[in-house]
Amino acid sequence: MRIEFLPAYNGDAIFITYVYGNATVNILIDGGTRQTYQTKGKKNTIISGPLKLLVEGIRQRKEKIDLLILTHIDDDHIGGILKWFEIDEDALGLIGEVWFNSGKTIAGYLNEPEVKIPELPLVPQDTTNTGVNQGVTFEKLIREAQIWDEVVVVQGQCLDFKGSIFKILSPSRPGLKELHDKWFREASDSMTSVATDYDQSLEHYLAGLVSDPDGSIHNGSSIAFIWVYNKRNYLFLADAHADTLINGFKIFEYDKKNPVPAEAVKLSHHGSNRNISLELLEMIDTDQFVVTTNGNKHGHPDKKGLAKILKSKTNPLIRFNYPNRIDDIFTAEDRKFIEFRTNSAVDGIVIEE
Ligand SMILES: [Zn+2]
Known part of the structure; x- marks a missing residue:
C-alpha cells in the first residue's frame, strides 16, 4: 500500500494504491489546482503536471482510478480534475466511481427544495478558452458517464471499498x-x-x-x-x-x-x-x-x-x-x-x- 501526496501547488491531490485480491486498486482524493494537471512554460510550451503524469501512468498500466473522491468544490481541490476533463476526451472512461456532494444532491438529501446552487462549469468563466466543453458541468459529465450514484457522503457512514473502509467524519x-x-x-x-x-x-x-x-x-x-x-x-x-x-x-x-x-x-x-x-x-x-x-x-x-x-x-x-x-x-x-x-x-x- 502506498499513499502519495502529490505536489499540487496550494491544493490537495492524494493518490492511494494497493493490491486487493490480485488486482491493483487506485484511489484519488482531489486533483489539486488546475496547474496540477497541466501548465504552460516558456514560449507557451505545455508542461505536464503531476496529476497528468499520474493519469498517463495508470492508462499505460491499463488500470483505472477505481474511486475518485472530490472532497469539496474549492479550486485547489477540484481544479486539476476539471482541467483533466477539459483536455482529455477519455478521462471519464478511466474512472470507476466518484464520491462527490454536489449542491443538488445535498438539497435532495435534506429534502429541501432545490435552490440555485452553483454547478461547476468545466471551463471557468474567467478563461478565454471557448472550447467545446464550455457550458458543460462536471456534475452532468459524471452523471452521464454513470460513475456517480448521487448519494450524499455524510458523517457517521462506514463505507466499504475494495478491501478498505472509509469512516466518514465530515460533513455533518x-x-x-x-x-x-x-x-x-x-x-x-x-x-x-x-x-x-x-x-x-x-x-x-x-x-x-x-x-x-x-x-x-x-x-x-x-x-x-x-x-x-x-x-x-x-x-x-x-x-x-x-x-x-x-x-x-x-x-x-x-x-x-x-x-x-x-x-x-x-x-x-x-x-x-x-x-x-x-x-x-x-x-x-x-x-x-x-x-x-x-x-x-x-x-x-x-x-x-x-x-x-x-x-x-x-x-x-x-x-x-x-x-x-x-x-x-x-x-x-x-x-x-x-x-x-x-x-x-x-x-x-x-x-x-
Ligand atoms: Zn484547500
Missing part, C-alpha cells in the same frame, strides 16, 4: 444544512489572509494558543474520513472544520481518553490554524502529520497551528510536500526551544506499508 448533516441555507446568502468562500504568521517564535505561540474556528462554508462541506486499511487508520481531513471532525470522532466512539490510533494525519485545510484545535489533537493518537501546500495564496500552514501540534504531541514528525516552507517557518531558536522533526520531498511525500 447540520453542516450541510448550513451550507445549503447560506450558499447564496454569504459571499463566496471566505478567503484567509495571504500573509504568513512566521514572524513570531514558537515560544511566543506556545504561550498563548487560542481557537479561531474556520467559518468557510465550502470547507465545512468537506468529505473527511478515517481510512482503514490492513487494520491501520489513516486520517484524511480535507479542509474540514475542527468541530465537525471532533463530532465525527465521537460518533466512531473515539474521545480524549480513547483517541483514534493513526499512522498519519493529512492536516485539515493545509495546516491552517483555524482547522486545528487542541481538542481535536487530543482525540488523535499519532506522531506523523502531513502538510499539503506550497504556501501560495493563503500563507498556509500557520505556525500557530503547528505550535498546537507541538504542544500536544511529543517529538512529532511534520512532513511537507513542498520543501521550501520548512525553513521559512522554523528558526534555529524554535528548534532549540522544543523537539520535533520535519521532512519533505521535492516530488511529494510517500507513505508506504
Whole structure:
C-alpha cells in the first residue's frame, strides 16, 4: 500500500494504491489546482503536471482510478480534475466511481427544495478558452458517464471499498444544512489572509494558543474520513472544520481518553490554524502529520497551528510536500526551544506499508 501526496501547488491531490485480491486498486482524493494537471512554460510550451503524469501512468498500466473522491468544490481541490476533463476526451472512461456532494444532491438529501446552487462549469468563466466543453458541468459529465450514484457522503457512514473502509467524519448533516441555507446568502468562500504568521517564535505561540474556528462554508462541506486499511487508520481531513471532525470522532466512539490510533494525519485545510484545535489533537493518537501546500495564496500552514501540534504531541514528525516552507517557518531558536522533526520531498511525500 502506498499513499502519495502529490505536489499540487496550494491544493490537495492524494493518490492511494494497493493490491486487493490480485488486482491493483487506485484511489484519488482531489486533483489539486488546475496547474496540477497541466501548465504552460516558456514560449507557451505545455508542461505536464503531476496529476497528468499520474493519469498517463495508470492508462499505460491499463488500470483505472477505481474511486475518485472530490472532497469539496474549492479550486485547489477540484481544479486539476476539471482541467483533466477539459483536455482529455477519455478521462471519464478511466474512472470507476466518484464520491462527490454536489449542491443538488445535498438539497435532495435534506429534502429541501432545490435552490440555485452553483454547478461547476468545466471551463471557468474567467478563461478565454471557448472550447467545446464550455457550458458543460462536471456534475452532468459524471452523471452521464454513470460513475456517480448521487448519494450524499455524510458523517457517521462506514463505507466499504475494495478491501478498505472509509469512516466518514465530515460533513455533518447540520453542516450541510448550513451550507445549503447560506450558499447564496454569504459571499463566496471566505478567503484567509495571504500573509504568513512566521514572524513570531514558537515560544511566543506556545504561550498563548487560542481557537479561531474556520467559518468557510465550502470547507465545512468537506468529505473527511478515517481510512482503514490492513487494520491501520489513516486520517484524511480535507479542509474540514475542527468541530465537525471532533463530532465525527465521537460518533466512531473515539474521545480524549480513547483517541483514534493513526499512522498519519493529512492536516485539515493545509495546516491552517483555524482547522486545528487542541481538542481535536487530543482525540488523535499519532506522531506523523502531513502538510499539503506550497504556501501560495493563503500563507498556509500557520505556525500557530503547528505550535498546537507541538504542544500536544511529543517529538512529532511534520512532513511537507513542498520543501521550501520548512525553513521559512522554523528558526534555529524554535528548534532549540522544543523537539520535533520535519521532512519533505521535492516530488511529494510517500507513505508506504
Ligand atoms: Zn484547500
